[in-house]
Ligand SMILES: NC(=O)C1=CN([C@@H]2O[C@H](COP(=O)(O)OP(=O)(O)OC[C@H]3O[C@@H](n4cnc5c(N)ncnc54)[C@H](OP(=O)(O)O)[C@@H]3O)[C@@H](O)[C@H]2O)C=CC1
């Protein structure tokens with residue numbers, strides 16, 4: 001109860017009016033929320049549609065500066081994983097060490113990039129299973145309601161402001177949960193993305209059709225779990241397959257984010273998903289032949305359509 005009363009005053013910053021960023025603004029629903037935008041390509045009057053009702057987002061819009069960042073109790077980073085490098089370059093000279101960061105994105109490379117770039121900042125990470133898409137330059141649609149799990153990444157003592165702000169966000173989400181084991185949950189989600197995303201991309205199929213490729217699913221799972229074991233995340237192959245099949249069934253009609261990227265001729269998050277597994281496998285000298293083969297196949301197709309789109 002105390003946390004909720006104190007949390008009401010927290011100042012939260014969000015990077016970008018992206019799909020997740022817009023939904024978080026909608027949930028926070030207060031003028032204290034700051035959204036950091038680029039000078040170009042940001043919607044003029046951002047809105048979010050829920051159940052057919054379109055609502056204007058209440059926020060302060062600003063650009064990165066020492067002053068605008070200094071006043072924050074939490075900075076949320078819901079950007080595509082391939083946008084991290086540019087963002088870190090902008091933030092590194094101006095983000096104070098006292099500002100906690102919450103990373104909300106697919107894959108695991110973002111957490112490591114931010115930990116390395118900001119070793120003194122408190123880092124939180126989260127997983128969203130909501131389904132959102134952009135309908136137009138200024139409108140995002142909530143298409144499927146999921147969960148928001150948040151937890152702390154390091155073993156550092158939690159600061160009051162980081163924790164209270166993360167809990168404020170959680171309390172506003174209809175299915176927000178705190179996790180004391182966020183690393184394992186992120187790895188579980190990563191495993192699902194390692195299987196469903198590249199297979200749907202390469203076979204041009206909806207998530208549900210991935211059941212046709214169970215042998216390939218098992219090959220990927222075994223290799224990924226081998227890498228996880230070195231990271232002290234132990235998941236049995238049977239429970240991993242059961243979990244992946246459950247997600248395939250539950251999201252059968254979905255077009256995975258990686259296939260959506262391909263259809264929209266946009267960069268994928270393959271580097272933060274299979275790329276991160278390959279990097280860890282190289283470090284631990286652990287064989288991941290199937291993962292490497294899928295990674296190369298996705299990269300080749302991605303390069304081809306990006307080249308054509310940029311011509
Ligand atoms: N959409 C969904 O339903 C779900 C998404 N996710 C994951 O969440 C993450 C975010 O996804 P999503 O919200 O869809 O992505 P979007 O592309 O919709 O949003 C990313 C936003 O971040 C902005 N941005 C990036 N870099 C900067 C910067 N340096 N300064 C200011 N703004 C910046 C982008 O601006 P600009 O447009 O100018 O590039 C864009 O508005 C991804 O990892 C995704 O996989 C997870 C679950 C569900």
Ligand SMILES: CC(C)(CO)C(=O)C(=O)O
Nearest residue numbers: 196251254255256257258
């Ligand atoms: C779970 C899954 C595969 C749902 O589509 C997803 O997270 C994605 O598409 O990135």
